[in-house]
Amino acid sequence: MNNFGLDIWSNKNFIIEDGEVKLNFKSMPSILDITEKIRSNGVRGPILLRFPHLIKKQIRSLYSYFDSAIKENDYTGSFNAVFPLKVNQFPNALNAVTSQGKEYNYGLEAGSKAELILAMSQANIGSNITVNGFKDKEMIMLGFIASQSGHNITLTIEGLGELKTIIEVAKESNLKLPNIGIRVRLHSSGSGTWSKSGGMDSKFGLTSTEILEAIALLKESDLLQNFTMIHFHIGSQMTDIAPIKRALREAGNFYAELKMMGADSLTNINIGGGLAVEYDQYSHAKSHNYSIEEFSSSVVFLLGEIMNAKNVQHPNIFTESGRFIVASHAVLITPVLELFTQDYHEKLLKFKDVNPPLIEELRELNRLLNNKNSIEYLHDALDHIESLLTLFDLGYIDLQDRSNAEILVHNIIKKALYLTSTFKTEELKQLQVNLQERYLINASIFQSLPDYWGLKQHFPVMPIHHLNADPIRAASLWDITCDSDGEIGFNPKKPLYLHDINLDEEEYFLGFFNVGAYQETLGMQHNLFTHPSEYTIEIDDISYEIKHEIESKSILDILSSIGYDSSKILNKLKTQLIKSSFITEKEKCDTLAKLETFIEQNGYLRTTN
Numbered sequence: 001m002n003n004f005g006l007d008i009w010s011n012k013n014f015i016i017e018d019g020e021v022k023l024n025f026k027s028m029p030s031i032l033d034i035t036e037k038i039r040s041n042g043v044r045g046p047i048l049l050r051f052p053h054l055i056k057k058q059i060r061s062l063y064s065y066f067d068s069a070i071k072e073n074d075y076t077g078s079f080n081a082v083f084p085l086k087v088n089q090f091p092n093a094l095n096a097v098t099s100q101g102k103e104y105n106y107g108l109e110a111g112s113k114a115e116l117i118l119a120m121s122q123a124n125i126g127s128n129i130t131v132n133g134f135k136d137k138e139m140i141m142l143g144f145i146a147s148q149s150g151h152n153i154t155l156t157i158e159g160l161g162e163l164k165t166i167i168e169v170a171k172e173s174n175l176k177l178p179n180i181g182i183r184v185r186l187h188s189s190g191s192g193t194w195s196k197s198g199g200m201d202s203k204f205g206l207t208s209t210e211i212l213e214a215i216a217l218l219k220e221s222d223l224l225q226n227f228t229m230i231h232f233h234i235g236s237q238m239t240d241i242a243p244i245k246r247a248l249r250e251a252g253n254f255y256a257e258l259k260m261m262g263a264d265s266l267t268n269i270n271i272g273g274g275l276a277v278e279y280d281q282y283s284h285a286k287s288h289n290y291s292i293e294e295f296s297s298s299v300v301f302l303l304g305e306i307m308n309a310k311n312v313q314h315p316n317i318f319t320e321s322g323r324f325i326v327a328s329h330a331v332l333i334t335p336v337l338e339l340f341t342q343d344y345h346e347k348l349l350k351f352k353d354v355n356p357p358l359i360e361e362l363r364e365l366n367r368l369l370n371n372k373n374s375i376e377y378l379h380d381a382l383d384h385i386e387s388l389l390t391l392f393d394l395g396y397i398d399l400q401d402r403s404n405a406e407i408l409v410h411n412i413i414k415k416a417l418y419l420t421s422t423f424k425t426e427e428l429k430q431l432q433v434n435l436q437e438r439y440l441i442n443a444s445i446f447q448s449l450p451d452y453w454g455l456k457q458h459f460p461v462m463p464i465h466h467l468n469a470d471p472i473r474a475a476s477l478w479d480i481t482c483d484s485d486g487e488i489g490f491n492p493k494k495p496l497y498l499h500d501i502n503l504d505e506e507e508y509f510l511g512f513f514n515v516g517a518y519q520e521t522l523g524m525q526h527n528l529f530t531h532p533s534e535y536t537i538e539i540d541d542i543s544y545e546i547k548h549e550i551e552s553k554s555i556l557d558i559l560s561s562i563g564y565d566s567s568k569i570l571n572k573l574k575t576q577l578i579k580s581s582f583i584t585e586k587e588k589c590d591t592l593a594k595l596e597t598f599i600e601q602n603g604y605l606r607t608t609n
């Protein structure tokens with residue numbers, strides 16, 4: 001039975017039971033059950049489910065693997081982590097991170113003024129705040145204000161200009177100085193889609209010459225005692241452990257050299273993020289080649305080895321892993337609205353009293369097809385359709401005959417695929433690809449899976465039910481935006497097969513997994529589709545609770561968020577309707593009420609599914 005690669009990407013977070021995907025935690029609720037409960041209140045469109053226990057699991061895993069590596073290697077520095085806000089700033093995700101991370105003193109990383117304000121207001125007291133990215137004087141002053149307000153904050157400088165501004169602010173004010181970090185520009189660069197953050201041509205960090213200049217400036221201004229951290233980040237989703245190890249060796253040697261030059265307060269090395277997540281559903285295409293265990297022990301072992309060789313005390317290790325912490329916590333549920341080849345449904349056949357002989361033969365093939373004769377009858381049908389199409393071109397059969405022929409052949413192929421689902425020949429596999437089914441999903445790829453749109457990043461996708469039956473339709477997924485980019489096409493190298501569902505009789509929901517990192521903040525409002533309705537699911541031993549509901553923005557709210565006056569829009573629409581002629585006053589009233597309801601709902605499709 002197809003398990004959609006659950007054993008590869010799900011980290012045992014989900015299981016298939018009774019044909020449904022269930023949470024592999026405590027009372028093990030089914031995702032379908034949660035979805036149906038939410039939809040029973042009239043919610044339509046895509047739904048984002050958050051599972052905070054999965055954030056806790058990742059935080060615990062990060063700390064416990066590093067702690068074990070520290071013990072095993074007799075490493076004397078401590079392990080510390082901060083969560084990079086850029087990965088997910090949404091309140092219900094961030095609250096889960098800060099509350100689940102409290103017992104670990106888990107901190108936050110900010111990369112902009114707004115994120116710094118968020119960090120200052122949301123960080124657990126006493127936890128670390130690190131600040132990366134380019135900074136102006138105001139942002140640097142915000143760092144001083146944070147330090148004065150009791151936060152344990154480190155401003156990591158990206159260039160000498162920033163250090164000069166820190167020195168200037170220190171001279172001008174009596175506010176408590178933040179710690180100073182230096183981002184080093186390594187020659188080592190990473191691997192994978194997001195590897196541009198490292199390497200000599202990267203946008204960030206100081207070269208060795210600039211670092212020497214920075215140390216001189218710090219000494220000259222009597223601020224060397226505030227220099228506590230060096231930082232590097234070679235890119236997100238590092239697919240290969242080898243470049244990570246190279247970068248660690250390089251950064252470790254920077255650290256040791258600076259210590260030996262008299263940077264006595266330097267005690268921390270911040271290795272940035274990059275810890276990868278498994279997004280792939282196919283064992284031949286796994287997206288990374290190492291585990292958290294290998295990653296943590298490599299970091300601790302290598303840094304210990306470098307420091308021991310240079311007789312330098314082991315530094316405290318900081319990480320800024322984001323994707324690893326939150327990717328798994330969010331699942332996007334999308335209802336399927338339509339299967340396009342249902343246009344070939346047998347009920348659409350309209351036979352005449354007298355049909356062309358080849359059509360009569362196709363009727364017989366369709367009627368008599370079984371698992372013994374399926375391949376032979378399929379070949380006959382493919383042969384007949386060729387002839388019938390030629391007859392149509394020559395004017396010997398009419399449009400109704402052609403339509404009947406197409407429906408019959410389509411059904412014969414479909415039946416043959418069902419009957420031979422376990423013993424597929426190359427020919428049948430190719431037919432399956434040619435006969436792709438297009439599933440229309442009630443969602444926007446631009447809004448909910450922007451990394452698929454921009455970078456073709458694959459996200460695990462599977463139906464959340466019907467899993468007792470074999471999925472046999474080669475599937476491409478179309479979203480409801482008016483844009484041909486809003487499509488996840490069928491990829492024969494990573495084939496997605498889904499079920500053949502009659503949507504008039506039953507519903508079909510797809511789940512996109514591991515969407516909790518970056519997708520929500522990068523998501524864009526193309527066609528004015530907005531963030532899906534979201535729900536936090538807290539699971540206990542007996543059941544689960546649906547909390548923190550935030551419904552997708554209404555049409556009026558989305559228009560006002562981009563600068564329109566929503567009351568003016570509403571008034572204009574009402575006046576246009578009131579002035580119109582040829583309907584009764586009652587009809588006007590009813591239509592006005594409908595109009596108001598429509599625009600106070602979100603813009604996703606509501607009919608049937």
Ligand SMILES: Cc1ncc(COP(=O)(O)O)c(C=O)c1O
Pocket residue numbers: 084087109132197233235236237238272273274275320321322323324517
């Ligand atoms: C400086 C810095 N730290 C941490 C991260 C988070 O990386 P990841 O989500 O791969 O852990 C990033 C993201 O690219 C980053 O730029």
